Amino acid sequence: MAEQKRHHVNHELTEQIKLFNWARSNAEYIPELALLYHVPNEGKRHNGGLLVRAGLKSGVPDICLPVARRGFNALYIEMKWGSNKATKSQQAFISGLDREDNKVAICYSFEEARAEIRHYLARADNFDLVNCEEAQKWMGKCCGHDYEWAPCRDCAIYCGDIDRE
Numbered sequence: 001m002a003e004q005k006r007h008h009v010n011h012e013l014t015e016q017i018k019l020f021n022w023a024r025s026n027a028e029y030i031p032e033l034a035l036l037y038h039v040p041n042e043g044k045r046h047n048g049g050l051l052v053r054a055g056l057k058s059g060v061p062d063i064c065l066p067v068a069r070r071g072f073n074a075l076y077i078e079m080k081w082g083s084n085k086a087t088k089s090q091q092a093f094i095s096g097l098d099r100e101d102n103k104v105a106i107c108y109s110f111e112e113a114r115a116e117i118r119h120y121l122a123r124a125d126n127f128d129l130v131n132c133e134e135a136q137k138w139m140g141k142c143c144g145h146d147y148e149w150a151p152c153r154d155c156a157i158y159c160g161d162i163d164r165e
């Protein structure tokens with residue numbers, strides 16, 4: 001059982017590392033990603049009592065993006081692997097976050113977590129961040145998309161119609 005649990009934690013950790021690698025590689029053009037952080041509350045520690053007195057809480061989701069969007073105050077992501085489900089303490093904490101108008105997602109892979117973040121930070125309806133990620137970049141700016149409906153022209157890092165030669 002301990003080996004199986006360690007196996008799940010390692011896969012969760014691997015998926016989480018992929019997520020943070022993606023976030024770091026896109027933070028220049030999607031600055032909100034620089035605020036994404038991990039809450040190190042998993043595992044057993046030799047100084048657990050001290051950490052609890054210092055504020056460590058059971059059930060806190062693994063990842064937080066403290067950016068208000070889409071009617072929510074922040075996005076929290078609990079990473080799981082395989083058939084793992086939220087624990088009772090996680091369910092209780094998630095209920096509290098929900099009551100305080102936070103969005104909470106339980107994700108089973110890097111791809112699921114990335115999709116949640118892309119949708120949460122979407123610049124407009126039907127314009128998830130994948131559009132920003134795939135847009136051409138030039139000299140630290142984003143060239144955006146030339147679609148009339150795209151929100152690119154309102155973005156702070158949009159390079160506009162500057163001469164690119």
